[in-house]
Amino acid sequence: MILLHAHELRRQFRVVIVDSRPNLEGQQLLRKLVEKGLSCTYTHINGVSYIMPEVTKIFLGAASVLSNGTVYSTIGTACVAMVGHAYHVPVLVCCESYKFHERVQLDSICSNELGDPNVIAKVPGRKKSCLDDWASKENLQLLNLAYDVTPADYVSTIVTEYGLIPPTSVPVIVREYGREHILI
Amino acid sequence: MPDTHALVTDFLNKLKKRKIEGSKATAKLTAELLRSVISQQRLPNTNQAGALIHAIKAIGDQLTAANPVEVAVGNIVRRVLHIIREEDVSLTTASIGGLSLQGLSDDDEDDDNPLVSAAAAAAAARTTLRPPSLQTLLEDIPPHSAAAAAAALHHSSSSAGDSEDKTKSTDKNSRSRKLKHNVIEAVNELIQDIATCHELIAEQAVEHIHHNEVILTLGSSGTVIEFLCAAKEKKRSFRVFVAEGAPRYQGHTLAKELVARGLQTTVITDSAVFAMISRVNMVIVGAHAVMANGGVIAPVGLNMVALAAQRHAVPFVVLAGIHKLCPLYPHNPEVLLNELKSPSELLDFGEMSDCMDFGSGTGSPLLHVVNPAFDYVPPKLVSLFITDTGGHNPSYMYRLIADYYSADDLVLQQRPTS
Numbered sequence: 001m002i003l004l005h006a007h008e009l010r011r012q013f014r015v016v017i018v019d020s021r022p023n024l025e026g027q028q029l030l031r032k033l034v035e036k037g038l039s040c041t042y043t044h045i046n047g048v049s050y051i052m053p054e055v056t057k058i059f060l061g062a063a064s065v066l067s068n069g070t071v072y073s074t075i076g077t078a079c080v081a082m083v084g085h086a087y088h089v090p091v092l093v094c095c096e097s098y099k100f101h102e103r104v105q106l107d108s109i110c111s112n113e114l115g116d117p118n119v120i121a122k123v124p125g126r127k128k129s130c131l132d133d134w135a136s137k138e139n140l141q142l143l144n145l146a147y148d149v150t151p152a153d154y155v156s157t158i159v160t161e162y163g164l165i166p167p168t169s170v171p172v173i174v175r176e177y178g179r180e181h182i183l184i
Numbered sequence: 185m186p187d188t189h190a191l192v193t194d195f196l197n198k199l200k201k202r203k204i205e206g207s208k209a210t211a212k213l214t215a216e217l218l219r220s221v222i223s224q225q226r227l228p229n230t231n232q233a234g235a236l237i238h239a240i241k242a243i244g245d246q247l248t249a250a251n252p253v254e255v256a257v258g259n260i261v262r263r264v265l266h267i268i269r270e271e272d273v274s275l276t277t278a279s280i281g282g283l284s285l286q287g288l289s290d291d292d293e294d295d296d297n298p299l300v301s302a303a304a305a306a307a308a309a310r311t312t313l314r315p316p317s318l319q320t321l322l323e324d325i326p327p328h329s330a331a332a333a334a335a336a337l338h339h340s341s342s343s344a345g346d347s348e349d350k351t352k353s354t355d356k357n358s359r360s361r362k363l364k365h366n367v368i369e370a371v372n373e374l375i376q377d378i379a380t381c382h383e384l385i386a387e388q389a390v391e392h393i394h395h396n397e398v399i400l401t402l403g404s405s406g407t408v409i410e411f412l413c414a415a416k417e418k419k420r421s422f423r424v425f426v427a428e429g430a431p432r433y434q435g436h437t438l439a440k441e442l443v444a445r446g447l448q449t450t451v452i453t454d455s456a457v458f459a460m461i462s463r464v465n466m467v468i469v470g471a472h473a474v475m476a477n478g479g480v481i482a483p484v485g486l487n488m489v490a491l492a493a494q495r496h497a498v499p500f501v502v503l504a505g506i507h508k509l510c511p512l513y514p515h516n517p518e519v520l521l522n523e524l525k526s527p528s529e530l531l532d533f534g535e536m537s538d539c540m541d542f543g544s545g546t547g548s549p550l551l552h553v554v555n556p557a558f559d560y561v562p563p564k565l566v567s568l569f570i571t572d573t574g575g576h577n578p579s580y581m582y583r584l585i586a587d588y589y590s591a592d593d594l595v596l597q598q599r600p601t602s
């Protein structure tokens with residue numbers, strides 16, 4: 001939405017879409033943006049280090065922002081934020097304030113969602129994958145995590161309807177917003 | 185020699201079409217090619233090593249130009265050049281040793297010359313074998329110093345007398361054959377080394393992998409398989425996380441291979457690397473090439489893994505055979521030593537074509553697809569290199585490399601002949 005609005009304001013920019021398996025949601029976004037006439041570069045999450053020197057800003061979405069400032073988001077977000085941090089590119093997380101939560105979390109393993117392991121075994125564009133019979137093998141497991149946790153120090157700022165706030169201000173917003181809610 | 189020429193062109197074509205995959209296979213083929221070139225090369229009577237070096241350099245130049253990204257080719261060419269130089273020097277010093285003894289036993293007036301030449305040759309030997317230093321650079325010794333010393337030796341001995349000269353010339357002939365023979369022998373040893381580097385690296389596995397450890401790897405590398413299996417054979421039980429290494433999905437083949445050998449394996453997506461790394465004890469990966477500064481050219485995605493490992497203080501271990509050590513210092517390696525693969529691996533052409541308006545004619549297409557093949561991992565992210573000679577710190581790589589390559593061969597391109 002931000003990108004489309006900026007495009008409508010006739011700002012000149014280029015979008016790099018970093019996609020990751022297994023859902024390949026980036027392809028839908030790519031389709032949407034290209035249809036609107038934005039200039040796009042599409043790459044895979046592994047290629048993120050290659051493209052990062054060209055990037056000037058990173059916009060990420062979030063499923064939730066926890067009150068210790070960590071961003072709970074679709075898997076791969078943390079990788080992009082980390083590489084961006086390493087290349088000194090500002091990382092902006094776009095998130096409405098209703099996604100703020102008072103829970104805290106330190107790693108991505110304690111609370112997560114497991115996706116369908118079968119999608120890992122399938123490789124798009126290949127008829128036969130070498131992991132087709134994974135279930136029959138005792139030693140082999142496929143792990144499809146749905147979310148990961150981005151540490152707060154990778155996040156430069158969080159874009160909300162209250163404006164741009166640093167990740168450390170999340171608990172403040174949660175408290176104030178919560179109190180307002182109680183008062184009304 | 186049309187035979188070697190055909191061989192070289194055939195190999196060049198294969199390199200250009202990227203038909204040879206993997207640095208090990210490339211290194212082996214290059215060494216074999218150079219061996220056949222050396223064996224068929226006709227050598228002049230004087231300055232044989234110089235001629236041989238010249239011939240190899242010419243071929244090496246072509247080979248590296250054919251696939252500049254595959255540094256293994258250049259490495260092997262440099263190794264062979266180094267071998268030639270070393271063999272030449274050892275032959276020269278050996279013959280000088282004999283000569284100086286002879287000179288001492290001879291009459292007094294001839295005593296001077298051989299000693300002087302011996303000193304010159306010894307100096308040459310030192311400069312060739314000596315690692316690159318500021319002094320050697322400043323002294324400005326001609327590149328074929330050893331050969332020049334050999335020529336000097338020839339002159340001095342010719343002044344000594346006719347009868348001795350005849351024996352020298354026959355000696356020379358046998359020496360020419362001996363040089364070639366020795367060089368081919370040494371190149372055979374090199375090929376052997378490349379073939380066995382896996383085992384040497386795998387032998388060290390037990391020192392690094394402990395019970396119940398969790399190891400993460402990405403993509404596929406023959407060395408990594410051998411390494412992990414060697415630890416498994418020593419009754420260590422551990423778990424391996426394999427990131428699949430999109431878009432080539434070599435992790436799948438690696439996982440299959442590991443499971444076949446009875447290892448506990450879990451396949452994860454590349455994006456889950458950061459999430460899982462907090463539960464990992466060690467990252468073990470293979471490399472495409474190791475540069476002189478300790479940086480690694482690795483399969484794409486490894487820079488991300490290395491950063492994640494650094495964040496969680498997980499050791500990042502790179503396994504690399506000796507043929508992967510490249511004596512060059514990289515400049516902008518992310519771009520210059522990289523290769524962009526076909527976009528079709530990432531995106532189906534047919535799928536996106538409907539929303540692409542090719543008729544708009546704005547000049548530049550809206551959609552770019554970037555699919556790099558390699559990543560550059562800077563030396564500060566690497567904890568340890570394990571090579572056939574043992575474990576090394578990234579900062580020590582330049583020293584290791586100086587043992588295997590001669591400083592004169594760093595630049596393979598021939599200067600335009602004046």
